[in-house]
Amino acid sequence: MITQPVSVLPGVGEKRQQVLASLGIFTIEDLLTYYPFRYEDIQERNLLEINDQEKVTLKGVVVSAPVVSRFGYKKSRMQFRMMQEHAVFNVSFFNQSYLKDKVEVGEDIAVYGKWDAKRKSLAGMKILASKQEEDFAPIYHVTKAIRQTTLIELIKVAFEKFGNQIEENLPNHLIEKYRLMPRNEAVRAMHFPKDPKENQLAKRRVVFEEFFMFQMKMQGLKQKEHSEKNGISVLYDVERLKNFTQSLPFELTEAQKRVTNEICRDLRSPRHMQRLLQGDVGSGKTVVAAIALYATMTAGFQGALMVPTEILAQQHLESLNQLFDPLEVSIALLTGSTKARDRRAILTGLANGEIDIIVGTHALIQKDVEFSNLGLVITDEQHRFGVNQRKVLREKGWHPDVLFMTATPIPRTLAITAYGEMDVSIIDEMPAGRIPVKTSWISQKQFDSTLDWAQAELKKGHQMYVICPLIEESEALDVKNATEIYEHLAAYYAPDYKVSLLHGKMKNAEKETIMEEFKDAGSQILVSTTVIEVGVNVPNATVMFIIDADRFGLAQLHQLRGRVGRGSDASYCILVANPKNEMGKERMKIMTETNNGFVLSEKDLELRGPGEVFGFRQSGLPQFLIADLVNDANILEVARDEAMAVWQIKDWQILPEFSSLAKVVQPDAGETYFD
Structure with a gap:
């Protein structure tokens, strides 16, 4: 078996x-x-056609006996000379002295290794059989314990x-439709292909299989989440909701209206809502969240909004209070800094239903937080929370509807994989009158001269952010740190302007004091680490410098840039960087060319790979063995469409054509990706 x-x-x-x-x-x-x-391509090559540092297989006659010299602790080098036609070259093997017996003067030999054109020598990796059947060799991930x-x-x-x-695990109609290699042939051809073409066909089959099986599990999870028995109907008061939206001091964009309708349909439906709301920085997600929370309240349910930082929680509270004024909505704030007496009062208000809406950090998911009738859970910048944290908040009520929000534009392929079990709404339009931020890229040498230009903005009464990647000096990275920059700017702008310093190691109360002072224009320049990346709103700030910008991903740079340009004045983002390689230069260049977060996220995915797009590894992405989210994106789309089609067939699991597939796709199999 x-x-x-x-x-x-x-x-x-x-x-x-x-x-x-x-x-x-x-x-x-x-x-x-x-x-x-x-x-690895191991077909035999001619000396005349190979390039420096290329990995090649060279065949020739051994013209000198192998000599083994030892150095260091258990280290060795074996050297001999080979001749191909009339050209003689050196071959060396490190720490493989046991190969000496395979090298005999006058014998033909084929060696695979790296060619050094200057030294006319081959750094050997392996000696191949004299009659090589394949032209390329498979390379596996192994450890030192197994060759x-x-x-x-x-x-x-x-x-x-x-x-x-x-056994075959794909339905026949898919194998025929996409001309896929049978599974047993594909497995063989992945390891022992007859030629590169057969290997490519095998890889195409395996990639489709990986994506299709994953998408089957995602769509199964979606079906389970959407089942009629699994949700609540939030029958909101349509008239009150209309009056609220009409009372807003601005007109909603068409995109905001579209996603609001999608969310409201989900709320009224008895099916469980599991929706991801994507919107670029400043696109107006908070207003959409406010409408959803207000709708929930008019139906007699409570709403919860969970955010990653206390600064953002405080800001959301202020925004909601402004939007709901003068309506009778009871809103409270619960964070790790909430005083014990206030916390007890809030917990009582949540339990007895006096509080309609709670805004908070992960403090909302502590055991003693209980709701009277939780109907809607919204998590903002949801990728900052672990899956289990999001799950705990959902379980505070009886299957409340769930809305995930993110200002990190996610490429379509990543959205399909990381959030495949959710419905997706996208705000792809900016509010009217918003002036795009002008982005420039300068070298470290130009920093001080650009500070003179920035002074003109400060003289207009505007404010400035200066973002740094590290707090204290690190010998490992040649990166300007926040403390050093703070001291430099304090001296540079003294005594005309006040400079403040904000970083993650400060206590929350200290951070809030500094942030409040900056918001109230008590300080004109804020030097900060990426603490201010998410959600901080100071419309008067029109200039942002990002030091060592090449250390950040495009998505993170875009998030940071979104902290300026929030008012009616022209705003500027200056990237200070001396990139060491072409990819770094390309990333700086594209930041100056577009303000579209979705374009940037696609480019980030292309340049740096899926694990880095969110700025860190904890992204909820599954690890595929062969499939590549960047290069195989078109296959992912097809696999998702086909998986959706299968799940639309009533009781597909009991149909003969799907018997092998049903064995692989267990009812709860998708959940393991998220726990």
């Missing part, structure tokens, strides 16, 4: 079983689907013994 442990294979004792387990290989099927992460050759031998044995037990 393919599900047997790898220990049934000859040569796999207890020790090797442990080594394989460390690679995630426990069963025969795990071993057969442990695919190479790349392939590539050992792993390949185990896979060969496993395939010979169990290859005929590899």
Whole structure:
């Protein structure tokens, strides 16, 4: 059976079983689907056609006996000379002295290694069989405890013994529709392809399978979340909601109206809402959240808004109070800094229903926080919270509707994977009258001369942010730190302007004092780390310097830039950076060319990969073995559409065509991606 442990294979004792387990290989099927992460071209090449530092296979005659010299602790170098046609070159192998017996003068030999054109020498990696059957070799992720050759031998044995037990798991109509290779052939061709073309066909099949299986689980989770029995109907007062939206001091954009309608439809529906609201910095998500919270309140339910920082929580409270004034809405704030006496009063108000809306940080998910009738949960900048934190807040009520908000524009492929079980609403339009922020890129040397230009903005009564990546000096990174910049600016602008310093190591009360002072124009320049990235609103700030901007991702730079340009005056963002490579230069260049967060996020995905788009690794993304979210984006789209189509077939699990698929896609299988 393919599900047997790898220990049934000859040569796999207890020790090797442990080594394989460390690679995630426990069963025969795990071993057969442990695919190479790349392939090396080992076809024999001619000296005249190869480039410096290229990995190549060179065949020739050994013209000098191998000499092994030892140095350091257990280190060795084996050297000999080879001749190809009339050209002689050196070959060296480090720490592989056991290969000496394979090198004989006068014999033909093929060596795979890296070519050094200046020295006319080959740094050998492996000696190949003189008659090479394949033109390229699979390379696997291994540890020091197991060699590539050992792993390949185990896979060969496993395939010979169990290859005929590899079952097809895709429905026939998909295999025919997309001309996919059968699964057993694809598994073989991933490890032992006849040629590169066969390997490409196998990879295409495996990528589709990975994406399709994942999307089947996501769509299953979506069906479960949307089931009629699983939600509540928030039957809000339509007239009161209309009056509220008409009383707002501004006209909603068409995009805001569209997403508000989508959310309101979900609220009224008995199905459980699980919706992601994406909107660029300044697109007006807070107003949409306020409308949803007000609708919930008119139906007799409570609403909760959870945000990642106390500064943002305080700001949301102020925004909601302004929007709801003079309506009778009871709003409270609960954070880690809330005093014990106030906290007790808030907990009582939530439990007895006196408080309609609660705004808070992760303090909202503590055990003693209980609601009378929670109907809607909104999490802002939701990727800052772990899955379990979001889940705990949802469980504070009886299946409350859930709205996730983010100002981090997420590329479509990442939205489909990270939030595949959710419905997505996008605010893709900015409010009228908003002036785009002008972005420039300067070198470190130009910083002081640009400060003279910035002084003209300060003279107009405007304010300025200066953002730094680190708080204290680090020997590991040549990065200007906040303290050093603060001291430099304080001296530079003294005595005309006050400079403040804000960073993450300060206590919350101290941060709030500094932020309040800046908001009230008590200080004109705020030097800060990325604490101010999310949500801080000071319309009078028109200039932002970002020091060592190449240390940040595009999405994070865009978030930071969104802190200026919030008023009616022209605003400026100056990126101070000396990028060391082409990718760094490309990122600075694109920041100056567009203010569209979605364009930037797509570029960030292309340049830096999916794990970095959110600015950190905890992004809820699954780890695919072969599939690549950037290069295989079109296959992901197709796989999602096909998975949706399968889930629309009534009781597909009991139909003969889907019997093998039903075994793989268990009802709750998708949940493991998020816990």
